[in-house]
Amino acid sequence: EVQLVESGGGLVKPGGSLRLSCVTSGLNFKNSYMSWVRQAPGKGLEWVGRIRSESEGGATYYAAPVRGRFSISRDDSENTQYLQMNSLKTDDTAVYYCVGGVNFWGQGTLVTVSS
């Protein structure tokens, strides 16, 4: 059974930083591209970014609203993906989902940016 478990969410002030982790099991992690998707309260899904597998070069891609502030990385030895979020804004308040490939989703972790 494939499992993705996010952690690291919480309350942070505007301008602050937070790092989310996504630990996976049962997934062919090192050969999977991994993504982050977020959902603001009462809103739709928003793609945040993606990281290719190391065998595909490990390139990263980001949505325009987070480019330059967020950074995705991976540790294949730990089957873990990370999302480093800097210069956080109130608009970044959302549930953040970790996604493996296109099919496997975690249950999400809530990030609240508020003073």
Next chain:
Amino acid sequence: SYELTQPPSVSVSPGQTARITCSGDALPEKYAYWYQQRSGQAPILVIYEDTKRPSGIPERFSGSSSGTMATLTISGAQVEDTADYYCYSTDSSNEGVFGGGTRLTVL
């Protein structure tokens, strides 16, 4: 920036066919994916690469794509299919994008 456009809502009676559309200029070259999200839950993939159905997804779910429009069809919709549905694709720069979502009510 690239956008995928979906109708905000679709309503059908149980047993009827529900169709949800997704339009985007890059869809002739890029695959469409469809996700179902029930209230308070994580999304579930119901269609991938335009027409393929993951294992465990009922056969009443099907997908098609023609030109700049992809369509999710639920034949013989059931009350438990009531949910939000999102299409997903990528643009020419490999950036992902979701449609705005369609609330399907089967009642």
